[in-house]
Each structure stands twice: as C-alpha cells, then as structure tokens.
Amino acid sequence: MQPDAPELTDAEVIAQVRAGDVNAYEPLITRHREQVLAIVARHVPGAQVAETAHEAFVRAFLSLATYRAEKPFAHWLARIAVRTCYDFWRQQKRRPETPASVLDDDNQEWLERAAQGLAREKFTHETAQREAGEVLDWALAQVSASDRMVLTMLHRDGHSVADIAGLLGWTQTRVKVTAFRARRKLRGILAGQMKDTR
Amino acid sequence: MNELKTKLDRLEQALWQVPPAAPPPAPVPPVEVWQANVMRAVRLAAPEAEPLFDLPWLALRRAAIAAVVLAAGGWLAAAIWAPVHDHDLAQAAWAQSVSETWNME
Numbered sequence: 544m545q546p547d548a549p550e551l552t553d554a555e556v557i558a559q560v561r562a563g564d565v566n567a568y569e570p571l572i573t574r575h576r577e578q579v580l581a582i583v584a585r586h587v588p589g590a591q592v593a594e595t596a597h598e599a600f601v602r603a604f605l606s607l608a609t610y611r612a613e614k615p616f617a618h619w620l621a622r623i624a625v626r627t628c629y630d631f632w633r634q635q636k637r638r639p640e641t642p643a644s645v646l647d648d649d650n651q652e653w654l655e656r657a658a659q660g661l662a663r664e665k666f667t668h669e670t671a672q673r674e675a676g677e678v679l680d681w682a683l684a685q686v687s688a689s690d691r692m693v694l695t696m697l698h699r700d701g702h703s704v705a706d707i708a709g710l711l712g713w714t715q716t717r718v719k720v721t722a723f724r725a726r727r728k729l730r731g732i733l734a735g736q737m738k739d740t741r
Numbered sequence: 742m743n744e745l746k747t748k749l750d751r752l753e754q755a756l757w758q759v760p761p762a763a764p765p766p767a768p769v770p771p772v773e774v775w776q777a778n779v780m781r782a783v784r785l786a787a788p789e790a791e792p793l794f795d796l797p798w799l800a801l802r803r804a805a806i807a808a809v810v811l812a813a814g815g816w817l818a819a820a821i822w823a824p825v826h827d828h829d830l831a832q833a834a835w836a837q838s839v840s841e842t843w844n845m846e
Contacts, residue, residue, distance in 0.1 A: 565783060565784055569776070569780055572776050572779055572780070576772065576776065593770065593775050597778060597779050601782050601786055604783045604786060605786055657752045657756070658748035658749070658751055658752045659748070659751070660751045675755060675756060675758070675759045679756045679759050682756070698753075698757040699757050699759070726753075729753075730749050730753065733749055733752055733753070734745060737745075737749075737752075
C-alpha cells in the first residue's frame with residue numbers, strides 16, 4: 544500500500560488549474576467552502592447563501608489568472624466573496640419588483656422600547672432578537688447596497704476601515720465617507736419611523 | 742432635539758447588537774450536491790477562462806492595455822496643450838509683427 548501523496552498547497556493547485564486542469568479546482572472548493580459560505584451567510588438572506596457562494600467560486604475561477612501568490616488564496620477568495628455579496632444587493636436594488644418590507648406592530652413596539660432603553664434587559668430573549676433583526680433588515684432595505692455593506696461590516700461585524708477597504712477594493716477615504724453618510728441616512732430612517740409611531 | 746438624539750443613540754446601539762443570521766444548519770442542497778453544481782458551472786466556464794491562464798497572453802493583454810492608456814493620456818495632454826501652444830505662437834507672431842512695424846517706421 545502506497546503512502547498518501549502529500550497534499551498540494553493552494554499555490555500548487557492553482558498552477559495546475561492554470562495549466563489547463565479544470566478538475567484540479569475542486570480541492571480548492573473543498574478547502575475553502577466553509578469560509579466562503581460563512582462570509583456569504585453574514586451578508587445575504589439564508590435562502591440566497593448557496594447560490595451566492597456558488598457565484599463567488601465561479602468568479603474566483605474566472606479571475607484565477609489575476610491571482611498573485613503574494614497573499615494567501617483565502618484572503619483573495621474572501622474579497623471575491625464579499626464583492627459577490629455586494630453585487631447581490633446591487634442587483635436586488637435594481638429590481639423594481641422587490642417588495643418594500645414593512646414593520647409590524649411587534650417590530651414597532653420593539654423599536655419604541657429600544658429607543659426608551661427598555662429593550663436591553665430582555666434582548667437575549669429569542670423573540671426580542673428576532674424583532675430586532677427584522678427592524679434592522681427593514682432599515683437596511685432602505686439604504687443603498689454600498690451603505691448596507693459598509694454599515695454591517697463596520698458596526699455589526701466589527702471590521703476596521705482598513706479591512707473593509709481591502710475587502711471591497713475601495714480606498715479608506717471612500718469607506719469613511721460612505722460610513723458617515725450611511726449612518727446619517729439610517730438615523731434619519733429610524734427617526735422618521737419613531738415619529739410615525741408616536 | 743437632544744431627546745431624539747438620545748433615543749436614536751439607544752436604538753442604534755440595540756440594533757447593532759443583533760447577531761448576524763446563523764447559517765442554515767443543513768445546507769439545501771447538501772454541500773456535496775452544491776459543490777458538484779459549482780464544478781459543473783466551472784467546467785462550463787472553462788473555455789472562457791482558458792485563454793486567461795495563458796501567461797504570455799496575459800502579459801500581452803496587460804501591455805496592450807498600458808499602450809492604450811498611454812496613448813489616451815498623450816492625446817489628452819496634446820489636446821490640452823495644443824491650444825495653449827497655438828495661442829502662445831499667435832501671440833509671439835503678433836508681437837513680432839508689431840515690433841517689425843515700429844522698426845520699419
């Protein structure tokens with residue numbers, strides 16, 4: 544019985560794919576699918592995760608010629624995954640048939656309680672978390688794709704401005720300006736809703 | 742005004758504590774089927790990508806893009822500079838003709 548062949552590195556696998564062996568791409572998917580699925584799941588609705596991750600891997604394959612081995616493949620792939628999520632929201636925004644979500648009575652009650660500082664003590668409660676998630680989804684549905692990506696990466700995921708700039712392929716100044724404007728927009732949306740519910 | 746600001750601060754703070762939606766426990770379709778679908782799409786896309794993997798071709802493409810960018814930059818610079826240059830020449834000719842006229846007199 545022969546000993547197992549040593550596992551090829553990402554760079555070696557990429558070299559095989561570039562040499563014309565398309566099937567050599569599969570180990571890269573196996574190695575990095577969890578990472579890509581996790582990134583995508585943070586940014587797009589659950590029902591769209593599989594399709595968006597699929598799209599990210601196909602894009603990565605088509606862009607493999609531009610990959611330079613100076614940085615790990617996982618970093619390069621993460622950038623493609625994040626940009627695929629960004630493009631998902633850009634496409635969603637372009638679709639006129641996308642229904643505008645509305646807040647139900649429970650969501651509005653949560654919003655009022657949170658504004659009064661009363662929601663925190665029962666925030667860990669599953670129902671309250673769901674309501675908060677729905678309010679966040681509702682608010683983010685009203686901002687642009689770039690605003691949504693920057694806000695969620697900065698405030699929810701805790702990425703630094705430099706990380707976001709790297710992942711989206713933007714300058715740090717652009718990230719800062721977008722974050723500032725997006726936050727102001729989001730506060731305007733929330734303020735409008737609070738006035739409506741008074 | 743301050744009351745609204747305080748309310749918005751509290752609301753924002755509460756909203757950003759929402760954990761991101763957890764990934765579905767069992768991916769639909771199962772991950773092996775999903776991966777097989779990805780590979781099928783990759784194989785279909787392969788003819789499109791194949792020329793890109795040819796490194797000399799890639800270098801040639803980069804050189805062609807650089808040449809086009811340089812040519813466009815040169816054309817733009819010429820378009821901006823030429824009227825200024827023409828104007829300078831016209832002004833010099835006019836000055837010379839004035840000077841010649843005075844000298845003649």
